[in-house]
Amino acid sequence: xxxSVLGTGSVGQALATKLVSLGHKVFMGTRNIENxxxxxxxxxxxxPAVGGWIKNNPEVQLCTYKEAVQKGNDLVVFAMNxxxxxxxxxxxxxxxxxxxxxxDISNPLDFSKGFPPSLTICNTDSLSEKIxxxxxxxxxxxxxxxxxxxxxxxxxxxxGDHSVFVSGNDETAKSQVVSLLNSFGWKNENIIELGDxxxxxxxxxxxxxxxxxxxxxxxxxxxxxxxxxx
Amino acid sequence: xxxSVLGTGSVGQALATKLVSLGHKVFMGTRNIENxxxxxxxxxxxxPAVGGWIKNNPEVQLCTYKEAVQKGNDLVVFAMNxxxxxxxxxxxxxxxxxxxxxxDISNPLDFSKGFPPSLTICNTDSLSEKIxxxxxxxxxxxxxxxxxxxxxxxxxxxxGDHSVFVSGNDETAKSQVVSLLNSFGWKNENIIELGDxxxxxxxxxxxxxxxxxxxxxxxxxxxxxxxxxx
Numbered sequence: 001x002x003x004s005v006l007g008t009g010s011v012g013q014a015l016a017t018k019l020v021s022l023g024h025k026v027f028m029g030t031r032n033i034e035n036x037x038x039x040x041x042x043x044x045x046x047x048p049a050v051g052g053w054i055k056n057n058p059e060v061q062l063c064t065y066k067e068a069v070q071k072g073n074d075l076v077v078f079a080m081n082x083x084x085x086x087x088x089x090x091x092x093x094x095x096x097x098x099x100x101x102x103x104d105i106s107n108p109l110d111f112s113k114g115f116p117p118s119l120t121i122c123n124t125d126s127l128s129e130k131i132x133x134x135x136x137x138x139x140x141x142x143x144x145x146x147x148x149x150x151x152x153x154x155x156x157x158x159x160g161d162h163s164v165f166v167s168g169n170d171e172t173a174k175s176q177v178v179s180l181l182n183s184f185g186w187k188n189e190n191i192i193e194l195g196d197x198x199x200x201x202x203x204x205x206x207x208x209x210x211x212x213x214x215x216x217x218x219x220x221x222x223x224x225x226x227x228x229x230x
Numbered sequence: 231x232x233x234s235v236l237g238t239g240s241v242g243q244a245l246a247t248k249l250v251s252l253g254h255k256v257f258m259g260t261r262n263i264e265n266x267x268x269x270x271x272x273x274x275x276x277x278p279a280v281g282g283w284i285k286n287n288p289e290v291q292l293c294t295y296k297e298a299v300q301k302g303n304d305l306v307v308f309a310m311n312x313x314x315x316x317x318x319x320x321x322x323x324x325x326x327x328x329x330x331x332x333x334d335i336s337n338p339l340d341f342s343k344g345f346p347p348s349l350t351i352c353n354t355d356s357l358s359e360k361i362x363x364x365x366x367x368x369x370x371x372x373x374x375x376x377x378x379x380x381x382x383x384x385x386x387x388x389x390g391d392h393s394v395f396v397s398g399n400d401e402t403a404k405s406q407v408v409s410l411l412n413s414f415g416w417k418n419e420n421i422i423e424l425g426d427x428x429x430x431x432x433x434x435x436x437x438x439x440x441x442x443x444x445x446x447x448x449x450x451x452x453x454x455x456x457x458x459x460x
Contacts, residue, residue, distance in 0.1 A: 209432030
């Protein structure tokens with residue numbers, strides 16, 4: 001497939017690398033190509049800057065947001081901080097988004113008051129719902145937002161069975177995302193389809209406990225499993 | 231121990247039954263004893279009303295909130311809807327609460343707009359923090375609020391390992407709660423001490439996904455497990 005990955009941070013990089021390894025053509029979208037190429041210092045978390053990363057990953061084509069979706073038009077992966085969603089999607093434009101499937105990996109985390117972050121949207125709404133409402137013909141599927149990016153693309157990093165959630169209004173788009181998850185190594189029995197896009201409230205609201213678990217466990221290599229009665 | 235259980239609903243009943251079976255003396259607190267004794271119809275979820283239940287559980291002494299804490303003064307179990315917390319705790323009174331350990335099992339769920347419920351407090355605050363702030367000398371420990379009541383008191387109902395979270399400011403009070411969890415069948419390796427009482431935000435915010443999982447799985451007999459890297 002031709003896949004656009006919106007976002008150049010560690011989540012975008014992890015997804016792009018995995019997608020290339022699976023034989024897909026990947027178009028990575030950024031607000032400003034030149035600025036991204038000039039970024040060569042790792043961020044505060046030690047993640048490689050996209051400028052250096054893209055040189056080591058020449059199969060990935062760095063594009064503007066709009067160009068990325070034009071070229072990677074079989075599937076859109078939204079892999080930015082959730083609060084940047086509308087700047088990015090407005091730059092792509094509604095015409096181009098209409099009819100596309102977009103897997104939304106993001107969370108509306110607010111780090112402006114330090115650690116722990118809060119959410120800018122929650123409880124009676126969610127970022128995914130806001131995107132779905134603004135772009136009613138875009139097929140938004142929330143998934144993978146409840147774990148760190150190494151686990152997203154390599155579930156075998158975490159021991160035993162563990163869960164990935166899927167929320168969305170369009171059954172075909174959800175099937176497409178489930179197939180993608182399967183190709184990443186997620187077994188069907190660990191993929192939990194929660195329901196329509198309003199169920200994204202629940203998974204976005206798992207971030208506050210995720211963040212505290214990260215602090216407690218001192219590793220991002222963990223995930224939630226839903227265990228059921230014998 | 232002499233233990234007070236505040237709340238006469240299904241959570242209070244499950245906890246009281248378990249505590250009696252472990253040899254504790256249980257004092258169940260209600261707003262109005264006579265009204266409780268007159269309740270004999272099961273609620274909308276099919277849970278037995280406290281009036282009938284108490285007849286079948288004569289070891290449990292039904293008291294006012296205040297009397298319950300006076301008599302069950304080794305440990306307080308708060309097992310009501312979170313939104314009723316201040317009516318109840320105000321009736322007990324600060325003098326009696328000071329110095330006590332209170333395990334807070336509740337969640338601030340708002341069903342007033344139907345299903346799914348939202349939370350009346352979340353994100354930058356939590357019910358447990360509000361209680362701790364109002365009663366600074368009460369030792370509030372949040373725990374067991376991320377699962378259904380049968381699982382709380384019988385973790386072996388759910389297969390494999392699964393997690394219970396503990397949040398609180400007082401280390402001695404948390405140890406007391408961990409011992410209680412052990413006596414319910416929770417293994418130490420499945421008890422996750424998240425940190426101070428602000429970490430209760432994270433566990434209260436797991437309720438929205440819990441509610442959707444309950445809808446999806448059609449059973450309350452499930453729980454989250456935190457799986458870690460191999």
